[in-house]
Amino acid sequence: MTCTKTPHPILSIENLGITYPGGIEAIRSTSIQFQPGEFNVLLGLSGAGKSSLLRALNHLVKPTSGNVISAEFGALNNQRILRQHRRKTAMVFQHHQLILRHSALKNVLMGRLGYYSFWRSLLPMPQDSLKIALNCLDRVGLADKALTRVDQLSGGQQQRVGIARALAQQPTIILADEPVASLDPSTSEKILTLLKKICAEDGITAVVSLHQLEYAKRFADRIIGLSDAQIVFDAAPQQLDNKQLALIYEQPASLTKDETSTDIERLSTQKNLPHKTATQLEIA
Numbered sequence: 580m581t582c583t584k585t586p587h588p589i590l591s592i593e594n595l596g597i598t599y600p601g602g603i604e605a606i607r608s609t610s611i612q613f614q615p616g617e618f619n620v621l622l623g624l625s626g627a628g629k630s631s632l633l634r635a636l637n638h639l640v641k642p643t644s645g646n647v648i649s650a651e652f653g654a655l656n657n658q659r660i661l662r663q664h665r666r667k668t669a670m671v672f673q674h675h676q677l678i679l680r681h682s683a684l685k686n687v688l689m690g691r692l693g694y695y696s697f698w699r700s701l702l703p704m705p706q707d708s709l710k711i712a713l714n715c716l717d718r719v720g721l722a723d724k725a726l727t728r729v730d731q732l733s734g735g736q737q738q739r740v741g742i743a744r745a746l747a748q749q750p751t752i753i754l755a756d757e758p759v760a761s762l763d764p765s766t767s768e769k770i771l772t773l774l775k776k777i778c779a780e781d782g783i784t785a786v787v788s789l790h791q792l793e794y795a796k797r798f799a800d801r802i803i804g805l806s807d808a809q810i811v812f813d814a815a816p817q818q819l820d821n822k823q824l825a826l827i828y829e830q831p832a833s834l835t836k837d838e839t840s841t842d843i844e845r846l847s848t849q850k851n852l853p854h855k856t857a858t859q860l861e862i863a
């Protein structure tokens with residue numbers, strides 16, 4: 580089941596494939612279009628290819644074939660276009676990727692770095708960026724924690740700072756890679772509610788990877804179900820019946836149970852690389 584193409588996608592992928600060194604095929608040749616303002620959930624078992632697909636959308640994982648095409652900037656085939664696209668495409672991570680010894684405000688200000696040259700970003704941020712960052716903290720309900728060190732905040736509050744940092748980028752697209760995987764159910768619901776509300780208010784297109792079916796059904800405008808490196812479902816949550824669910828959640832024949840858990844272990848250590856912006860600021 581697939582969504583039909585519409586004439587004005589904000590972001591498209593065309594025949595995109597990802598094969599990691601060693602020959603692991605994470606995404607087989609796939610084409611999708613994302614519509615402006617849509618809240619998309621990538622749903623699937625661990626190892627299905629959700630993170631790889633999501634991270635390919637801003638070339639954090641480089642596709643081995645095919646193209647990612649931004650409606651605003653064009654195909655991501657040179658550094659200038661990639662920089663422009665990344666400035667408007669914010670990321671939210673499972674483990675927040677915040678600098679724990681810095682204040683919430685300083686972390687949120689990192690979202691503004693893409694707007695300044697490297698040399699300018701070494702100086703204190705201008706007033707307008709400060710105002711934007713404070714406003715973003717206010718929108719996630721953390722105005723009173725602006726000067727609190729992030730390591731003194733709860734997991735849910737840290738993820739709110741992560742969302743505020745994304746928002747400070749004034750993005751048109753937010754990519755959220757398992758944003759609630761480290762949180763308890765009640766906090767997860769609050770975070771997804773907040774993320775959806777903010778995206779709706781600002782007309783931001785969201786692509787969110789999740790493995791919890793319940794949240795996908797509740798929050799997604801569109802669910803893109805992945806299994807074994809390919810899209811097996813692409814439609815509104817209301818159209819997800821048991822037959823479609825079986826396609827998403829059946830264990831690929833190519834993996835035994837043991838191989839799957841080995842993959843998960845490897846992923847949990849390899850995948851959560853620090854966000855490039857965070858690394859840059861750590862150095863600065």
Ligand SMILES: Nc1ncnc2c1ncn2[C@@H]1O[C@H](COP(=O)(O)OP(=O)(O)OP(=O)(O)O)[C@@H](O)[C@H]1O
Pocket residue numbers: 599600603604605623624625626627628629630631632788790842843846849850
């Ligand atoms: N850096 C890497 N090097 C080699 N193989 C990788 C790498 N990252 C992911 N893979 C493999 O690519 C496939 C897809 O992984 P991916 O992380 O995209 O899946 P996922 O659906 O996001 O899983 P999870 O829910 O566990 O995050 C898996 O077989 C995984 O082992």
